[in-house]
Amino acid sequence: MKLYYFPASPNSRKAHAVAIHLDLPLDLRLIDLQKGEQRTPEFMQLNPTGRTPVLQDGEFVLWESTAIMQYLASQGPNSLWPESVQSRADIMRWQSWQQAHWQRACQPLQFERVVKQVLQLGDPDPQVVEQATQQFHQEAAVLNQHLAERTYLVDETLTLADFSVASDLTYAGPGQFPLERYSHIQAWYARIEPLPAWQKTTPRG
Ligand SMILES: N[C@@H](CCC(=O)N[C@@H](CS)C(=O)NCC(=O)O)C(=O)O
CATH class of the missing domain: 3.40.30.10 (Glutaredoxin)
Structure with missing residues (x-):
């Protein structure tokens, strides 16, 4: 493939x-x-x-x-995408949320504070940053609450949902994502970060 x-x-x-x-x-x-x-x-x-x-x-x-x-x-059985219909629906729920809401909160912060600098497109637009920050808090609060008593997003095991939602934190550091008050998100991301698949796909440079 x-x-x-x-x-x-x-x-x-x-x-x-x-x-x-x-x-x-x-x-x-x-x-x-x-x-x-x-x-x-x-x-x-x-x-x-x-x-x-x-x-x-x-x-x-x-x-x-x-x-x-x-x-x-779907190429073979595995716990990232379990057979159970309800587990799959639950994973899809988080993948849908990631595409529709979480990404929309994270991407403008990434663009304004990281991409613009790399491509020399000028300073971050304060209005865009302000709006994205508000949206970030709205969505992060939901994610943080969900993770308060869970190790992973679905079924207490690593699934596609974790990779989807974690992807938007790729630039959380340089993008200065306001994660300080979200200790459960931080703890969860600290479990994803050391995974070989995450380490090997960390953008370089
Ligand atoms: N919903 C699409 C979004 C894909 C997307 O926006 N890709 C970006 C990179 S993160 C891209 O290729 N952008 C190029 C462009 O818009 O010109 C997906 O999940 O695959």
């Missing part, structure tokens, strides 16, 4: 980490977003939305990171 990815991107990281965790060999193809490679005609044929990651398994082409994670984890 080929994974077209950009290693610095949290969405690519989710898919790559799942493959590493499950020991699934991937033929990695770098799509350099800084060079605009996601908009070449060849890549747009694979993903008309012009985004990474994309998985190609023979003739089958799949985009959207959550779908890719589920496809990878």
